[in-house]
Amino acid sequence: MKIYLDCYPCFIRQALHASRLAGGSFSRQHRVVIKTMTLLGKLRPGITPPEIACRVHRIVRDEISATDPYQEIKHASTQAALGLYPKLRQLVSGSKDPLDTAIRISIAGNIIDFGVSERHHDLRETVEKVLNQKYEIDDGAALRLKLQSADHVLFLADNAGETVFDRILIEQLPIPVIYVVKGAPTLNDATMEDALAAGVDSVAEIVDNGADAPGTILSMCRPEFIDIYKAAPLVIAKGQANYESLSNAGSKIFCLLQIKCPVISKDIGAAVGGIVIRQCTAD
Amino acid sequence: MKIYLDCYPCFIRQALHASRLAGGSFSRQHRVVIKTMTLLGKLRPGITPPEIACRVHRIVRDEISATDPYQEIKHASTQAALGLYPKLRQLVSGSKDPLDTAIRISIAGNIIDFGVSERHHDLRETVEKVLNQKYEIDDGAALRLKLQSADHVLFLADNAGETVFDRILIEQLPIPVIYVVKGAPTLNDATMEDALAAGVDSVAEIVDNGADAPGTILSMCRPEFIDIYKAAPLVIAKGQANYESLSNAGSKIFCLLQIKCPVISKDIGAAVGGIVIRQCTAD
Numbered sequence: 001m002k003i004y005l006d007c008y009p010c011f012i013r014q015a016l017h018a019s020r021l022a023g024g025s026f027s028r029q030h031r032v033v034i035k036t037m038t039l040l041g042k043l044r045p046g047i048t049p050p051e052i053a054c055r056v057h058r059i060v061r062d063e064i065s066a067t068d069p070y071q072e073i074k075h076a077s078t079q080a081a082l083g084l085y086p087k088l089r090q091l092v093s094g095s096k097d098p099l100d101t102a103i104r105i106s107i108a109g110n111i112i113d114f115g116v117s118e119r120h121h122d123l124r125e126t127v128e129k130v131l132n133q134k135y136e137i138d139d140g141a142a143l144r145l146k147l148q149s150a151d152h153v154l155f156l157a158d159n160a161g162e163t164v165f166d167r168i169l170i171e172q173l174p175i176p177v178i179y180v181v182k183g184a185p186t187l188n189d190a191t192m193e194d195a196l197a198a199g200v201d202s203v204a205e206i207v208d209n210g211a212d213a214p215g216t217i218l219s220m221c222r223p224e225f226i227d228i229y230k231a232a233p234l235v236i237a238k239g240q241a242n243y244e245s246l247s248n249a250g251s252k253i254f255c256l257l258q259i260k261c262p263v264i265s266k267d268i269g270a271a272v273g274g275i276v277i278r279q280c281t282a283d
Numbered sequence: 284m285k286i287y288l289d290c291y292p293c294f295i296r297q298a299l300h301a302s303r304l305a306g307g308s309f310s311r312q313h314r315v316v317i318k319t320m321t322l323l324g325k326l327r328p329g330i331t332p333p334e335i336a337c338r339v340h341r342i343v344r345d346e347i348s349a350t351d352p353y354q355e356i357k358h359a360s361t362q363a364a365l366g367l368y369p370k371l372r373q374l375v376s377g378s379k380d381p382l383d384t385a386i387r388i389s390i391a392g393n394i395i396d397f398g399v400s401e402r403h404h405d406l407r408e409t410v411e412k413v414l415n416q417k418y419e420i421d422d423g424a425a426l427r428l429k430l431q432s433a434d435h436v437l438f439l440a441d442n443a444g445e446t447v448f449d450r451i452l453i454e455q456l457p458i459p460v461i462y463v464v465k466g467a468p469t470l471n472d473a474t475m476e477d478a479l480a481a482g483v484d485s486v487a488e489i490v491d492n493g494a495d496a497p498g499t500i501l502s503m504c505r506p507e508f509i510d511i512y513k514a515a516p517l518v519i520a521k522g523q524a525n526y527e528s529l530s531n532a533g534s535k536i537f538c539l540l541q542i543k544c545p546v547i548s549k550d551i552g553a554a555v556g557g558i559v560i561r562q563c564t565a566d
Contacts (some may be wrong), residue, residue, distance in 0.1 A: 005299055005309075005312055005313060005316055006296075006299065008292075008295050008299075008316055008320075009292035009293070009295040009296040009299070010292070012291050012292040012295065013289075013292040016288055016289065016291075016292070026288075029288055030288060033288055033291055034324050037291075037320040037323060037324055038324070040320060041317050041320055041321070
């Protein structure tokens with residue numbers, strides 16, 4: 001997905017939030033904001049929002065602290081999600097269509113996203129809503145068909161905490177899963193540590209993509225991951241940043257997400273607040 | 284009031300919104316955003332948010348169109364407010380404390396503000412809420428005292444449409460009113476044309492301050508206005524931008540506003556959504 005001008009203020013807000021989480025003084029926060037504006041003033045054509053987010057968070061690390069500013073938030077998100085885990089399992093086992101319920105739960109977990117807003121959402125309320133919501137885009141039938149023919153699925157994770165919700169979905173998938181996390185911290189995206197804390201290792205093989213960028217920017221991933229990606233017969237890609245980086249990367253990819261900002265809403269053609277299963281198109 | 288880093292993304296959002304209202308192409312919108320970021324990267328110390336807003340809207344006029352981008356929005360706001368006018372008058376005349384009710388109605392009108400968000404608010408709902416709301420800061424007693432001793436009041440207007448709500452308050456003030464509008468269009472701030480469309484001329488003398496900036500930046504106002512301002516025994520200053528430019532300009536000034544953004548909330552010490560009558564302090 002291309003970058004929209006509406007993303008510019010959002011990146012500055014994100015830079016400022018990350019700077020404050022990292023404990024930066026006013027002057028360092030100011031430098032991060034100035035450097036972010038300089039970056040935004042000189043974007044190369046065709047750059048995607050996750051690539052910019054990656055650079056913004058590198059600026060924060062360079063200017064303030066190399067320690068992950070989102071570590072505490074990610075831990076809290078995972079703990080909150082784990083608190084719901086038994087209830088989420090019950091919802092699936094008591095459901096008439098356990099796979100659909102598990103897909104919806106995984107999409108509900110996508111509300112955890114500190115890239116879009118600083119707000120902590122009520123997870124219970126979100127689950128309740130998403131379980132009864134009509135899909136804005138529903139390529140669920142095509143996804144089920146692919147699940148019948150594929151021998152495994154590559155599951156591209158999004159945020160820490162959301163990992164617990166993904167675990168619920170993985171438990172319902174009929175084929176083995178490789179769960180892909182980030183190679184290094186960026187925003188509140190899940191790393192190996194976050195996936196392990198969510199217990200994903202009990203249901204899937206976990207690999208990291210080698211990148212410190214949100215979404216899946218193949219040019220930034222390690223070669224071993226690229227091979228795994230190319231070999232995958234089916235890819236489930238969670239969240240906005242994966243949509244932003246892979247929306248035109250081919251029909252084996254299915255994006256599962258909540259529409260959380262007007263820019264994605266416009267690009268994908270679904271209302272803010274909507275839930276989506278979207279099979280990607282070829283470039 | 285000083286500038287906060289949180290204002291930076293807000294200015295870019297505002298620049299983009301104004302560019303679109305002005306009918307700018309993508310490349311012109313992009314140039315406005317880049318120029319706004321350059322401006323924000325080189326702010327002189329001590330600059331206030333309304334001064335920056337003034338320059339942002341000058342960039343829009345220079346890059347896209349000298350015509351007022353907010354003209355249509357302002358007209359629509361005034362018409363919507365005029366539709367409520369008879370009902371608002373009834374509320375005042377049926378009230379136990381007509382002056383307090385009129386003050387509240389004038390503050391309710393302050394919800395009309397396209398500097399803070401692009402949203403059109405439900406005016407009826409806002410009036411209902413503000414009539415029953417507790418003041419977050421209430422220097423109303425001091426204001427009433429000043430109204431007893433002053434021979435006239437200088438009333439610094441804020442936005443078009445809000446002008447109709449101000450007219451309701453002016454009708455209840457026991458002393459003559461000079462109503463001050465902007466000298467040229469900026470954001471959705473009221474100009475002479477907007478005040479006349481609201482019928483303010485039937486209850487007050489209207490003068491313009493000569494400036495094309497939100498709020499009241501004395502260094503940008505025409506000399507004749509400065510004289511009027513200095514001679515005024517009492518000033519009622521509406522809205523966030525007047526608070527931002529006059530918060531420390533002396534005890535004859537009373538700011539009437541709704542708290543619509545986290546930055547003002549932090550600066551003034553009142554919650555977002557709150558209503559305020561605040562006597563200003565000396566610098």
